[in-house]
Amino acid sequence: MLNCMAAGMAARGRIIAAAFISCALILPLLASAFEPSESGLRFPFPDFINSPSNNIEQGIQTNDPPKEEEPENQMSYKSPLKDKKPKIEQLREQNGVEDQPEAEPAENEDHGDESEAKPVEGNGEPEPVENAKGGLIEGFYEKDCPQAEQIVNEVLMKNLQKDATLAPAIVRLFSHDCLVKGCDASILLDETPSGEDVEKKAGPNGPFVRGFEVIDEAKERLEAECPGVVSCADIIAFANRDSLVNTGLPTYKVAAGRRDGLSSLAENVKNNLPVPDTPLQEMIDMFKRKGLTLEDLVVLVGAHSIGTAHCGVVKSRLFDKRKSMEMDQNYVEQMRFMCTRDDNMLPFDGVTQNKMDSQIYNEFLAKRALLESDHVLAKDPHGNDIMKKMAGDQAAWFAKFIGAIVKMGGIEVLTGNQGEIRRQCRAVN
Known part of the structure; x- marks a missing residue:
């Protein structure tokens, strides 16, 4: 009997010992499967399981509060920056400023007639600035x-x-x-x-x-x-x-x-507005009196890239033997053919008649200027040099043209209390 009891106790002892050994081996493994958190231990489910929306769908709930910060490479339910916009966009929305497409810049480093617009703090809009020349x-x-x-x-x-x-x-x-x-x-x-x-x-x-x-x-x-x-x-x-x-x-x-x-x-009008046969020096002097240079003059006649002239204005030159000999003869014949009546319209630029581009200078340089005034500018050494630069660089001509037309827009302007604001444009008040 005692032997049987001893044998039973020995067997139970071996089972208990085995259980303790198993616990000793398994508990560290279980412990390593948990991550510490501020509220205790959390089982490291993948992030897509930890997501609140997926937890609801799969019947899994977590009691841990959301972390204040998570590494950038972890997926999260809602990024703290997802719905935020840059500060400048917020300010523009608050001030009701809509984004507008920005025009291509056309700056003229030499004209200096139009100051740059300066932004006003808080609304991103340009502040009205004074035109240096005309008080505009x-x-x-x-x-x-x-x-x-x-x-x-x-x-x-x-x-x-x-x-x-x-x-x-x-x-x-x-x-x-x-x-x-x-x-x-x-x-x-x-x-x-x-x-x-x-x-x-x-x-x-x-x-x-x-x-x-x-x-x-x-x-x-x-x-x-x-x-x-x-x-x-x-x-x-x-x-x-x-x-x-x-x-x-x-x-x-x-x-x-x-x-x-x-x-x-x-x-x-007489001494201020050039006509087709105005001599070169007179044209230069007219523009100089208005604050415009020879370069401004050459740049601005590029506006003849568009438009037409009455046949009656240029006919005498086309049929003048001496003057017509200075022109491209094929061009002369073409213009004569089109000039059957004085009220017929002839294009300044026969290549791109309705488009502002520097092609017109190629016409001038090739002796295909419809107006004699444009022809004499192309013959002048200084005018010729400027035309060659404009013909070869349309972007530069655009920039200089804008500078010159802005300068022209400031000529002898009336401002402040000068003149009046007409109620209708054809008569003084």
């Missing part, structure tokens, strides 16, 4: 008539859809206004108190300058939107810019604040 300001109508430029653009685009030739006509209207008495819209007046002939009746203008109805329509809309605020001179400047851009020039900002002139005299 970018964003001049921002408070009193913020839709001014948009309205001018809408009127112009509507009319260009009907008649694309209005683009060069508006460009001509702008330059013929600015070169006479400055950019004061005097070219728009039908009459002045003196009763003398006005600028639009002068020989270089007359039937060759048009686009008045477009300006009238824009003025009428602006008077309905913000009466007595936007000048006719600024309307021409905005329409000129949009006409150039519509034909291929990069966009640019137009400083405004021009006031309208009170008089217009045809006699003022």
